[in-house]
Amino acid sequence: MSNEVTAETYIRKLPYSAILKIVNFLEPDQLWKRFLCHVPKRLDDENFEERYSTSQAKMIESRAAKPGTYATRIILEDWGTQNARVKHLIKALTKARLYAAADYLAVVQLKGSPVPREDEPILSPVGPCSLTPNEQKNLENRSFEKRELYNKAKMPDSAPVLPDSTTDGDTRTSYSSEDFTREGSSSLNHRTPSECSEDRVLVNRIESYDSGERTPDLNAPPCSVSTDRHTSKPLSTVYRPGSQAINFSVLQFHTNNFDERPASQGGSVIGRGGFGTVYKARFQNNYVVAVKRLKDPEDPVMLKQFETELKTLAAYHHENIVELVGYSIDGPEKCLVYEFMPNGSLEDRLHCLNGTPPLSWQLRLDIAYGTAKGIVYLNDNGLVHRDIKSANVLLDEKFGPKVGDFATARLAPSGSSTTVASTKLVIGTSAYMAPEAIRFDISAKLDSFAFGVVLLEILTGLPPSDNSREDTDLYSHVLENAEDSIAQLLDHSAGPWCHQTADDLYHIALRCLKDRKRERVQVKDVLCDLQRLLAGPS
Numbered sequence: 001m002s003n004e005v006t007a008e009t010y011i012r013k014l015p016y017s018a019i020l021k022i023v024n025f026l027e028p029d030q031l032w033k034r035f036l037c038h039v040p041k042r043l044d045d046e047n048f049e050e051r052y053s054t055s056q057a058k059m060i061e062s063r064a065a066k067p068g069t070y071a072t073r074i075i076l077e078d079w080g081t082q083n084a085r086v087k088h089l090i091k092a093l094t095k096a097r098l099y100a101a102a103d104y105l106a107v108v109q110l111k112g113s114p115v116p117r118e119d120e121p122i123l124s125p126v127g128p129c130s131l132t133p134n135e136q137k138n139l140e141n142r143s144f145e146k147r148e149l150y151n152k153a154k155m156p157d158s159a160p161v162l163p164d165s166t167t168d169g170d171t172r173t174s175y176s177s178e179d180f181t182r183e184g185s186s187s188l189n190h191r192t193p194s195e196c197s198e199d200r201v202l203v204n205r206i207e208s209y210d211s212g213e214r215t216p217d218l219n220a221p222p223c224s225v226s227t228d229r230h231t232s233k234p235l236s237t238v239y240r241p242g243s244q245a246i247n248f249s250v251l252q253f254h255t256n257n258f259d260e261r262p263a264s265q266g267g268s269v270i271g272r273g274g275f276g277t278v279y280k281a282r283f284q285n286n287y288v289v290a291v292k293r294l295k296d297p298e299d300p301v302m303l304k305q306f307e308t309e310l311k312t313l314a315a316y317h318h319e320n321i322v323e324l325v326g327y328s329i330d331g332p333e334k335c336l337v338y339e340f341m342p343n344g345s346l347e348d349r350l351h352c353l354n355g356t357p358p359l360s361w362q363l364r365l366d367i368a369y370g371t372a373k374g375i376v377y378l379n380d381n382g383l384v385h386r387d388i389k390s391a392n393v394l395l396d397e398k399f400g401p402k403v404g405d406f407a408t409a410r411l412a413p414s415g416s417s418t419t420v421a422s423t424k425l426v427i428g429t430s431a432y433m434a435p436e437a438i439r440f441d442i443s444a445k446l447d448s449f450a451f452g453v454v455l456l457e458i459l460t461g462l463p464p465s466d467n468s469r470e471d472t473d474l475y476s477h478v479l480e481n482a483e484d485s486i487a488q489l490l491d492h493s494a495g496p497w498c499h500q501t502a503d504d505l506y507h508i509a510l511r512c513l514k515d516r517k518r519e520r521v522q523v524k525d526v527l528c529d530l531q532r533l534l535a536g537p538s
Contacts, residue, residue: 005109007087012080018109019076025101026072033057035072038095039079043088051079055430056438062430063438066476078438090115248331251291254281258293264354275302275407276333280340288340289325293333305407306334312406316381320374322394322404341402343395346371346454350390350461350491358493359399361502364458367393367401368505369530374403375451376524379444384410386442388450389432389464390457410442431464431473435515448523452512459506461491475513482506501533 005014026032036057041049052060052075064071076089086105093102094115102115252258258279261267268279276295282288296302313324313336328335343349346367349359359367371393378385385403392405434449453464456474464474471477482489486506490497508529514520 005086007085007090007110009086010080011076011084011086011089014086014109018105019073021104022076022101023070023072025098025104027070030061030071031098032071032075034096035093035098035101036060036075038092039075040088040092043082043084051082052438059430059433059438062433062473063435065472067471067480074438081439086110244326245330246326246328246335246337248328248333248335251281251328251335251337252331254283255279255291275305281337288342290338290340292336292338294335295333297333303334306336308409309406310336312383312409316378316383318374318377319400320370320402321377322402338404339396341394341404342397343399345391346393346395346401347390347457349395349399350457351463352493358461358491361494361497363399364494365501365505365530365534367395367399368455368458369527369534370401371403371454372451372523372527372530374401375447376527378403378409379447379522379524382411384442384444385447385450386410387432388447388454390454393454431475434517434520436517443517444522445517445520448512448520448525451523452509455505455509455512459486459491459502459509460489461493462489498536501536504529504533 003015005018026035036052037050039051041051060071060074063069063074086109090102090105093099093105099115099117106112106115255268258277259267260269260277263270263280268281269277270280270290271278276293279291279293280288281291294302294306310324310327313322317323322341323339324336325339326337328337344353348354349356352358375385375388385406386408387405388403392403394402394404396402432450432453434446437446453475456462456478457464460474460478462474462477465472466474466477469477471480478486478489485499485503487499487502490502508526511521511526512523
């Protein structure tokens with residue numbers, strides 16, 4: 001068989017030397033970003049549509065931060081699964097005005113002529129994604145924030161995964177990654193109504209239960225029936241969970257008319273974010289709840305996330321899953337009401353926010369085990385959380401952990417936690433994302449990868465992403481600075497660790513963090529190991 005490269009050669013069959021040459025062309029000044037913008041979603045389609053979303057581009061950048069890993073190779077390997085050929089690669093490079101790389105393939109590999117040049121000038125080293133009339137029209141239809149990803153040669157890692165979100169300035173929370181993520185938010189802002197309707201999350205899994213036995217009387221009569229503007233169905237049929245319906249006016253009263261001052265200053269606000277604002281509400285019997293008020297009731301995407309979280313929490317109940325107390329749909333904004341978690345999030349406690357004392361290593365072990373139990377419960381019921389992280393692990397008055405934020409939860413196909421489901425969106429927080437997330441598949445192993453990062457946070461006390469580190473994401477940082485032992489990176493504010501226990505926990509994390517999904521364990525596979533660590537040395 002001939003090894004000659006032709007225009008019909010699959011890019012996955014290119015010689016290693018050719019791949020390396022393209023890497024050398026595109027890695028300087030992050031020119032791969034301009035190339036990425038011209039990779040088509042469908043081969044040989046006259047109507048160009050980008051294959052990669054902004055969140056995927058950000059994730060590729062994060063993965064490429066690891067030593068010896070290059071964004072260009074990640075893109076070529078992934079695009080190669082689509083059976084892209086050399087002719088497609090040359091076309092994309094030419095459209096991106098990356099003529100040196102395109103000429104290398106056309107002249108050196110194909111023994112042909114240099115590629116034709118466009119007449120229009122490029123305005124910046126990593127310029128606009130497209131300059132032809134049709135592509136310019138598409139470009140103008142994009143949000144300014146999305147274009148910025150490709151217009152900048154360097155993009156700070158602190159930028160949102162999807163700048164299309166409307167995350168407010170205060171990005172700390174204990175209730176929702178969509179509300180209060182430190183790194184980014186969902187890519188759902190670009191979903192069409194038809195795409196929203198495709199994702200029928202948990203519709204058939206709602207289980208009624210007696211709210212009177214689970215929550216106190218909040219002095220709220222059932223909501224009157226009204227019509228949902230997006231579904232044209234009565235709201236009483238759209239939302240039918242077992243938790244308590246609460247009048248908006250009742251929540252308004254107990255949050256002091258949704259007092260916008262921070263709770264620490266006598267107001268009610270305990271967090272803000274893209275989804276909305278979370279308020280602290282105290283009822284007559286001193287029962288305290290957290291009220292999340294939807295920011296934009298006109299937005300069908302936010303409505304979909306509201307429904308997803310409401311239905312999920314109504315259907316799934318476990319000691320390590322945050323409890324939904326009630327909901328409100330009769331007012332100008334929709335609200336979700338949760339049990340109040342007085343010790344905030346694991347993320348906040350690891351960072352000793354507001355001067356709180358550090359968590360002991362024994363307590364961290366207990367939190368890790370409880371979190372794992374919550375994840376296993378979800379996965380065993382066929383649910384993939386998709387945004388496990390320390391900010392979504394909430395702590396009750398006894399520091400018992402509960403998994404929160406179900407706005408992006410998704411059922412695996414046929415109720416199987418091991419089968420892959422396809423999605424058009426990459427959802428989650430980049431520092432916690434498994435490599436296969438850029439290929440749009442969903443399985444319980446997305447949750448296990450993210451849990452592995454949480455274990456590294458528990459061990460080191462370090463943030464999952466830090467621009468001041470040479471290796472921005474925590475996983476890469478740990479791999480570069482720890483080998484078989486995590487001892488030198490341990491967070492000693494937790495007290496004198498049992499080094500054997502710490503190393504055992506570290507190796508559990510590494511089993512969760514395997515890049516290849518086939519080699520990665522599920523959280524249920526390490527649950528017994530975590531339980532043994534809690535019991536102490538035998």
